[in-house]
Amino acid sequence: MPILAFDRVSKYFLRHGxxxxxxxxxxxxxxxxxxxxxxxxxxxxxxxxPGESLAVIGQNGAGKSTLLNIATQLCFPSEGVAxxxxxxxxxxxxxxxxxxxxxxxxxxxxxxxxLGLSRRQVNQRFDQIVDFAxxxxxxxxxxxxxxxxxxxxxxxxxxxxxxxxILIIDEVLGVGDEAFFAKCFExxxxxxRSGKTLLCVSHDLDSLSILCDQALxxxxxxxxxxxxxxxxxxxxxxxxxxxxxxxTP
Amino acid sequence: xxxxxxxxxxxxxxxxxWRGDLLFLLESLILKDFRIRYRAMSLGVLWSLLNPLIMxxxxxxVFTRVFPNNSRQFPVFVxxxxxxxxxxxxxxxxxxxxxxxxxxLVKRIPxxxxxxxxxxxxxxxVHLSIQILLLFACVWIFGGSTNVHWLWLPLLWxxxxxxxxxxxxxxxxxxxxxxxxxxxxxxxxxxxxxxxPIFYGFEAIPxxxxxxxxxxxxxxxxxxxxxxxxxxxxxxxxxxxxLAGVACVTFVVGLIVFRxxxxxxxxxx
Numbered sequence: 001m002p003i004l005a006f007d008r009v010s011k012y013f014l015r016h017g018x019x020x021x022x023x024x025x026x027x028x029x030x031x032x033x034x035x036x037x038x039x040x041x042x043x044x045x046x047x048x049x050p051g052e053s054l055a056v057i058g059q060n061g062a063g064k065s066t067l068l069n070i071a072t073q074l075c076f077p078s079e080g081v082a083x084x085x086x087x088x089x090x091x092x093x094x095x096x097x098x099x100x101x102x103x104x105x106x107x108x109x110x111x112x113x114x115l116g117l118s119r120r121q122v123n124q125r126f127d128q129i130v131d132f133a134x135x136x137x138x139x140x141x142x143x144x145x146x147x148x149x150x151x152x153x154x155x156x157x158x159x160x161x162x163x164x165x166i167l168i169i170d171e172v173l174g175v176g177d178e179a180f181f182a183k184c185f186e187x188x189x190x191x192x193r194s195g196k197t198l199l200c201v202s203h204d205l206d207s208l209s210i211l212c213d214q215a216l217x218x219x220x221x222x223x224x225x226x227x228x229x230x231x232x233x234x235x236x237x238x239x240x241x242x243x244x245x246x247x248t249p
Numbered sequence: 250x251x252x253x254x255x256x257x258x259x260x261x262x263x264x265x266x267w268r269g270d271l272l273f274l275l276e277s278l279i280l281k282d283f284r285i286r287y288r289a290m291s292l293g294v295l296w297s298l299l300n301p302l303i304m305x306x307x308x309x310x311v312f313t314r315v316f317p318n319n320s321r322q323f324p325v326f327v328x329x330x331x332x333x334x335x336x337x338x339x340x341x342x343x344x345x346x347x348x349x350x351x352x353x354l355v356k357r358i359p360x361x362x363x364x365x366x367x368x369x370x371x372x373x374x375v376h377l378s379i380q381i382l383l384l385f386a387c388v389w390i391f392g393g394s395t396n397v398h399w400l401w402l403p404l405l406w407x408x409x410x411x412x413x414x415x416x417x418x419x420x421x422x423x424x425x426x427x428x429x430x431x432x433x434x435x436x437x438x439x440x441x442x443x444x445x446p447i448f449y450g451f452e453a454i455p456x457x458x459x460x461x462x463x464x465x466x467x468x469x470x471x472x473x474x475x476x477x478x479x480x481x482x483x484x485x486x487x488x489x490x491x492l493a494g495v496a497c498v499t500f501v502v503g504l505i506v507f508r509x510x511x512x513x514x515x516x517x518x
Contacts (some may be wrong), residue, residue, distance in 0.1 A: 074357065
């Protein structure tokens with residue numbers, strides 16, 4: 001049984017242009033014309049078995065983030081079914097819920113609780129998290145005194161220590177310096193080897209080639225190609241270089 | 250099975266799959282709110298005493314010097330009205346804006362979203378307990394004493410908090426779709442200052458409105474607190490029942506409205 005399966009999933013957003021005030025609602029009462037729909041995903045189907053890992057590639061605005069948000073159940077398909085079994089931890093936007101006035105310690109506890117850890121699990125894993133992040137004594141300083149790299153490292157350290165069944169990585173491998181990148185990469189590979197599932201979005205095709213075995217290429221919300229990573233990436237590269245005008249890098 | 254379900258146009262899962270420790274999450278969110286609020290203030294918790302003290306002073310001045318009044322315990326009388334009113338207004342408005350204020354959480358982590366307005370309301374309870382202590386101190390200073398009826402207070406306050414949680418769930422979800430909601434709530438709070446017996450007594454209300462008045466949980470709580478703290482008697486059972494009834498109905502309606510609304514929060518914030 002797949003751990004994550006999309007069955008003809010489509011998702012549209014209404015173009016309401018931020019019309020959230022009473023006068024807009026009243027206007028819509030009298031103006032019953034159907035508002036324009038923007039289809040972010042169209043008929044997307046795929047299934048990931050436990051232990052497989054899937055890379056999602058495509059140009060900006062192709063629907064990659066919408067796909068990940070449906071996989072984490074932050075929003076729901078307009079049509080079709082998305083089935084998820086197991087705990088999903090997203091590195092969608094690292095450090096959601098981080099607050100600059102709170103110390104690193106306080107932020108770690110809140111973030112871990114948000115990601116689903118219990119009090120006991122947080123206490124057990126706290127040292128491990130701080131150690132992984134490598135922030136040292138700064139853990140009791142307010143987050144606003146951290147450098148960008150440090151707070152990203154802290155956020156990443158919490159997320160990988162949540163021990164999810166599916167780890168979702170959205171373009172976050174650029175955090176931290178090279179040493180930390182290597183450490184993250186090693187942690188993710190370790191995660192892979194333990195038979196967990198990975199769902200990655202990145203424009204860094206080389207990293208994806210190491211992390212994932214399957215790939216899904218999205219083009220304007222539709223599946224352009226789905227299959228073994230090497231073939232899909234090759235097709236995507238050919239397509240990209242063909243559509244880039246000569247002379248531009 | 251999957252293909253059958255696919256035929257439904259807008260499938261919405263009944264509950265989001267979030268596995269975790271709800272109580273620990275609730276506690277973390279309440280503590281977060283509390284810490285952020287007080288870490289940015291030099292006088293910290295003292296601020297929550299200052300506001301009711303100033304209001305009590307002003308109202309006492311007006312209603313003992315400007316309008317003659319022979320009640321010695323007037324400050325206690327006023328505080329019995331102000332403390333529930335203050336809690337209600339602050340908790341309701343912070344609950345109402347909680348989903349929008351925490352957009353970064355709601356859009357990124359699939360926590361059960363009911364917890365967001367409830368945590369916002371509960372984080373004001375810390376603030377409230379400080380004000381209740383102030384009220385106790387005033388009772389003692391102005392010659393009152395504790396009595397067995399004080400045992401009613403935890404139940405009464407529980408019902409009030411329960412009521413505000415329900416109300417906050419309603420307005421928080423409406424506020425996502427209709428951003429004017431917070432201004433409507435603010436105006437309602439201003440009106441409520443006059444409609445809750447804060448500086449006037451229950452006796453002043455016309456007889457045929459009295460029954461109706463008690464259906465307002467804030468007014469009901471004020472009446473009960475005055476019975477207990479000023480008249481040394483137990484609260485009227487009718488008033489307590491109305492408070493409990495309105496609180497339970499509001500909470501259930503709150504859950505239903507919030508459940509209906511939360512499916513499309515993502516698209517609207």
